[in-house]
Amino acid sequence: MPENNAPTPETPRDGVAGTAAQPVTDGGTAAPPSSPEQSTRGSSKAKDGARSPIFVWLKEVATVVVIAVVLSFLIKTFLFRAFYIPSESMVNTLDVNDRIFVNLLVPEPFSLSRGDVVVFRDTQGWLAAAPEKESGPFTWVQDGLTFVGLLPDSSEQHLVKRVIGLPGDHVICCDDASKLTINGTPLDETYVNTAEEPQVRGFDVVVPEGKVWVMGDNRNHSADSRSHQEVNGGFVDLVDVEGKAAVIAWPLNRISVLENYPDVYRNVPAGK
Numbered sequence: 001m002p003e004n005n006a007p008t009p010e011t012p013r014d015g016v017a018g019t020a021a022q023p024v025t026d027g028g029t030a031a032p033p034s035s036p037e038q039s040t041r042g043s044s045k046a047k048d049g050a051r052s053p054i055f056v057w058l059k060e061v062a063t064v065v066v067i068a069v070v071l072s073f074l075i076k077t078f079l080f081r082a083f084y085i086p087s088e089s090m091v092n093t094l095d096v097n098d099r100i101f102v103n104l105l106v107p108e109p110f111s112l113s114r115g116d117v118v119v120f121r122d123t124q125g126w127l128a129a130a131p132e133k134e135s136g137p138f139t140w141v142q143d144g145l146t147f148v149g150l151l152p153d154s155s156e157q158h159l160v161k162r163v164i165g166l167p168g169d170h171v172i173c174c175d176d177a178s179k180l181t182i183n184g185t186p187l188d189e190t191y192v193n194t195a196e197e198p199q200v201r202g203f204d205v206v207v208p209e210g211k212v213w214v215m216g217d218n219r220n221h222s223a224d225s226r227s228h229q230e231v232n233g234g235f236v237d238l239v240d241v242e243g244k245a246a247v248i249a250w251p252l253n254r255i256s257v258l259e260n261y262p263d264v265y266r267n268v269p270a271g272k
Contacts (some may be wrong), residue, residue: 079104081243083119083158087223089216090160092193093117093258099250100135100160100258106244112212114182114268115191115260116163117245120214124231126223127157160245161224161236162191165205165213168271172204173226185268191261193218201226201266207271 027233085098094100094117102119106112131209165171165182178200192198198219203226207213214236216222225234248254 015263027249064228081245082249083160083245085160087221089218089222090117090162091218091221092195093162093191093217094160094245094248095254098248099248100245101247101249102243103246104219107238107241112163112166112238112241113246113260113262114163114169114265115262117258117260118212118214118236119158119160119245120165120236121240121242122157122159123240124228126159126228126231132162158242161214161216161222163212163213165207165227166185166271167207167209169207169213169268170205170271171207171213173198173202180266181208182265183271185266187264189261191217191259191264191265193220196220203229205229205233205235206231207235210238214237 080101081104083100083102085094085096085100088096100119103110106116106118112118164180170183174182175186177186178198181187182187205213205225211232212235213225215224215226225236228234245258247258248256
């Protein structure tokens with residue numbers, strides 16, 4: 001029988017049912033032009049291919065930025081918050097313009113300890129009213145970055161001090177050796193600034209429930225609980241405590257973890 005040399009139709013391609021793909025001859029003749037629909041689709045794909053690397057890069061950058069802002073906001077809201085130090089009341093522990101991160105999990109759910117450095121809201125009027133902030137062309141940017149936690153809070157309506165007395169503690173200044181005592185135990189306060197001899201400013205207080213007694217490490221330059229006994233007895237309400245200062249984050253040569261000096265308070269008995 002004569003050999004059947006008729007070409008066998010190929011399986012339909014490109015998802016177009018019932019249309020056989022065009023064969024390419026060995027003679028090098030170009031295949032017939034594709035349909036207008038196929039040409040338009042090919043042109044669109046070429047354009048997408050040309051712009052896709054930039055589009056993908058921009059999309060990745062935008063995604064990273066959004067994730068960073070969301071994470072920063074969540075961290076600032078639930079874990080840590082940044083503050084800067086505007087005064088010398090905590091020298092040498094904290095210098096003016098130090099940037100610190102505050103652990104927001106203290107005093108709730110984790111409790112405060114004697115010796116903790118805390119940041120608290122000024123609800124008792126310890127500070128003069130802050131002047132109205134002047135608006136500038138980029139004020140909204142700074143406010144936004146502060147809100148999400150990417151910039152430290154520069155508000156002057158927060159204070160930073162060291163917790164000396166917890167609820168129930170009997171705190172007295174001073175004994176015959178000019179030392180602070182808590183529940184009858186004298187303290188060797190190694191964190192106090194020794195550049196000047198601390199001035200003795202007598203007081204005798206029992207810390208009420210829900211409050212703490214705070215003092216600055218730079219005793220001669222700190223308007224702390226001692227200076228505000230006419231308002232709320234000089235005590236700070238625990239509900240006003242933003243958190244415990246955990247680390248110095250800036251400047252780079254001062255990066256360190258802040259201590260609460262447990263050895264200073266080790267022998268202090270519990271308050272009543």
